[in-house]
Amino acid sequence: MKAALQIPYKIMDSVSIDCLLFGFNQGTLKILMVKHGEGISKGKWALPGGWINYHESIDDAASRILKALTGVSNIYLEQLRAFGDLDRYPTKRVITIAYFALVKPENYSLHPGFTASDAKWVDIKSVPKLPYDHKKILDFGFAHLKHKVRHEPIGFNLLPKKFTLLALQELYESILGNPLDKSNFRRKLMNMNLLVPSKEKQKDVSHRAAALYSFDKKIYDRLLKEEFNFEL
Amino acid sequence: MKAALQIPYKIMDSVSIDCLLFGFNQGTLKILMVKHGEGISKGKWALPGGWINYHESIDDAASRILKALTGVSNIYLEQLRAFGDLDRYPTKRVITIAYFALVKPENYSLHPGFTASDAKWVDIKSVPKLPYDHKKILDFGFAHLKHKVRHEPIGFNLLPKKFTLLALQELYESILGNPLDKSNFRRKLMNMNLLVPSKEKQKDVSHRAAALYSFDKKIYDRLLKEEFNFEL
DNA sequence: TTACTAATAGTCATTTTGACCATAATTTGA
DNA sequence: TCAAATTATGGTCAAAATGACTATTAGTAA
Numbered sequence: 140m141k142a143a144l145q146i147p148y149k150i151m152d153s154v155s156i157d158c159l160l161f162g163f164n165q166g167t168l169k170i171l172m173v174k175h176g177e178g179i180s181k182g183k184w185a186l187p188g189g190w191i192n193y194h195e196s197i198d199d200a201a202s203r204i205l206k207a208l209t210g211v212s213n214i215y216l217e218q219l220r221a222f223g224d225l226d227r228y229p230t231k232r233v234i235t236i237a238y239f240a241l242v243k244p245e246n247y248s249l250h251p252g253f254t255a256s257d258a259k260w261v262d263i264k265s266v267p268k269l270p271y272d273h274k275k276i277l278d279f280g281f282a283h284l285k286h287k288v289r290h291e292p293i294g295f296n297l298l299p300k301k302f303t304l305l306a307l308q309e310l311y312e313s314i315l316g317n318p319l320d321k322s323n324f325r326r327k328l329m330n331m332n333l334l335v336p337s338k339e340k341q342k343d344v345s346h347r348a349a350a351l352y353s354f355d356k357k358i359y360d361r362l363l364k365e366e367f368n369f370e371l
Numbered sequence: 372m373k374a375a376l377q378i379p380y381k382i383m384d385s386v387s388i389d390c391l392l393f394g395f396n397q398g399t400l401k402i403l404m405v406k407h408g409e410g411i412s413k414g415k416w417a418l419p420g421g422w423i424n425y426h427e428s429i430d431d432a433a434s435r436i437l438k439a440l441t442g443v444s445n446i447y448l449e450q451l452r453a454f455g456d457l458d459r460y461p462t463k464r465v466i467t468i469a470y471f472a473l474v475k476p477e478n479y480s481l482h483p484g485f486t487a488s489d490a491k492w493v494d495i496k497s498v499p500k501l502p503y504d505h506k507k508i509l510d511f512g513f514a515h516l517k518h519k520v521r522h523e524p525i526g527f528n529l530l531p532k533k534f535t536l537l538a539l540q541e542l543y544e545s546i547l548g549n550p551l552d553k554s555n556f557r558r559k560l561m562n563m564n565l566l567v568p569s570k571e572k573q574k575d576v577s578h579r580a581a582a583l584y585s586f587d588k589k590i591y592d593r594l595l596k597e598e599f600n601f602e603l
Numbered sequence: 604t605t606a607c608t609a610a611t612a613g614t615c616a617t618t619t620t621g622a623c624c625a626t627a628a629t630t631t632g633a
Numbered sequence: 634t635c636a637a638a639t640t641a642t643g644g645t646c647a648a649a650a651t652g653a654c655t656a657t658t659a660g661t662a663a
Contacts, residue, residue: 151385151464151466153383153385153386154385154386154466191455191466193464194457194464195457196455196456196457197453197455197456197466198455200455218452218453219452220450220451220452220453221429221450221452221453221468223423223428223429223430223432223468224428224429225426225427225428232383232425232426234383234386234423234429234468236453236455236466290522303610304610304611305609305610320652320653320654321609321610321611322611322612322613322652322653322654322655323651323652323653325610325611325612326612326650326651327650327651330650341610344608344609344660344661345607345608345609345660345661345662346607346608346609346610346659346660346661346662347608347609347610347611347658347659347660347661348609348610348659348660349609349610349611350610350611535641536641536642537640537641552621552622552623553640553641553642554621554622554623554624554642554643554644555620555621555622557641557642557643558619558620558643559619559620562619573641576629576630576639576640577629577630577631577638577639577640578628578629578630578638578639578640578641579627579628579629579630579639579640579641579642580628580629580640580641581640581641581642582641582642604663605662605663606661606662606663607660607661607662607663608659608660608661608662609658609659609660609661610657610658610659610660611656611657611658611659612655612656612657612658613654613655613656613657614653614654614655614656615652615653615654615655616651616652616653617650617651617652617653618649618650618651618652619648619649619650619651620647620648620649620650621646621647621648621649622645622646622647622648623644623645623646624643624644624645624646625642625643625644625645626641626642626643626644627640627641627642627643628639628640628641628642629638629639629640629641630637630638630639630640631636631637631638631639632635632636632637632638633634633635633636633637
């Protein structure tokens with residue numbers, strides 16, 4: 140590789156990255172996992188992760204690693220936090236920095252590569268036993284998601300561009316884990332004036348088709364300036 | 372030192388810790404800073420920070436470093452996040468993990484030590500130019516504080532054990548940056564049934580003495596179980 | 604044409620909010 | 634001793650938000 144010649148291939152050998160990608164599909168919340176193709180946990184399913192290059196910011200490292208292992212790119216990865224327990228990694232001392240994102244699985248085809256021999260979306264309710272402290276990272280990230288989804292309009296990132304109000308409600312129900320009143324949920328959302336109604340309607344359903352809406356970040360940003368507060 | 376003989380003195384040389392301590396004193400918000408007594412920023416004021424030992428968790432490292440530099444110990448340090456821009460540290464690649472805490476300055480006497488030649492509380496409004504990316508860390512932490520103080524009862528950590536409602540209100544005003552209605556603030560707090568009234572009253576004031584209250588974590592924990600939600 | 608399903612709209616009592624106003628308890632100084 | 638000043642504390646009231654429902658509508662399926 141040319142890049143390898145120009146920039147000496149040097150890694151930060153005691154700091155790694157792990158990515159936690161949430162997706163919503165067929166009514167259930169999923170996370171993206173990879174099967175390690177090499178290294179000390181070869182054959183095991185785990186969160187996509189890898190080493191940070193010396194000449195690369197941690198944000199860039201997260202994007203690069205995620206793309207290399209799963210093919211998923213061009214998404215907004217937000218840092219969760221660092222995990223630095225003494226015994227989290229078996230062979231040496233490694234601190235890992237976890238990243239977090241919400242995506243629409245149908246928008247990305249998975250292409251395992253680099254150190255990953257496979258990649259797939261796993262239902263959050265049937266995640267296998269994870270190596271290292273990945274369970275801890277997952278739990279922390281899920282709690283973070285639950286909190287964040289109620290205070291910021293990020294749930295839309297998990298839905299298709301155009302969605303029905305019921306789809307949005309079901310997303311919230313599956314993340315928060317409790318049922319919501321349809322009418323009240325609807326009223327609350329509509330009163331925010333945050334959603335853009337589409338001219339289209341839902342298709343191929345065996346009942347009255349619902350109106351489709353989309354989320355417009357520009358509108359949200361404008362509302363924010365007028366001290367609007369997203370709360371669900 | 373005996374410890375140095377038993378455990379080889381080995382540090383994680385590319386990962387550091389920085390601590391952001393907020394205190395509230397004489398009506399203003401302060402942060403704890405130290406003057407570097409050695410190293411590449413000798414003589415400069417900065418956040419208390421240092422290297423992580425190989426045989427020490429990052430949480431432990433944060434407590435140890437803070438105590439060694441400032442004498443402040445036995446406080447709850449929460450991780451903020453890692454900062455890992457390429458050029459954040461001038462001489463080599465260093466990722467830092469920032470920690471965050473709220474304390475009552477009057478409860479701690481400052482004892483500069485280790486790599487710090489001095490330590491003091493600085494008004495958040497007159498923080499000098501900071502080295503590295505400490506300004507970025509401070510800004511992030513302050514934003515975090517603003518958010519957190521509205522959603523969790525942590526403001527009490529900045530006040531004396533017993534405080535008046537007005538003192539609490541002024542604390543909130545100084546963190547959030549906007550005035551609050553006294554009567555409404557009072558009503559809201561009291562309706563939470565979170566504060567414990569004290570039998571004592573405020574002393575040495577040249578007007579009617581206010582009732583003193585204290586915060587009881589046990590009560591908060593009990594309320595939490597009954598789906599209580601702290602919101603201001 | 605009739606059941607079924609979900610969409611959408613509306614009701615209503617209760618609670619919460621925001622913007623005030625009123626009175627009470629102290630201290631200070633004239 | 635009394636008035637002014639200052640803050641504490643409690644109350645009012647209309648408007649807005651919430652939670653628990655009910656009603657109606659539009660479309661599918663059989």
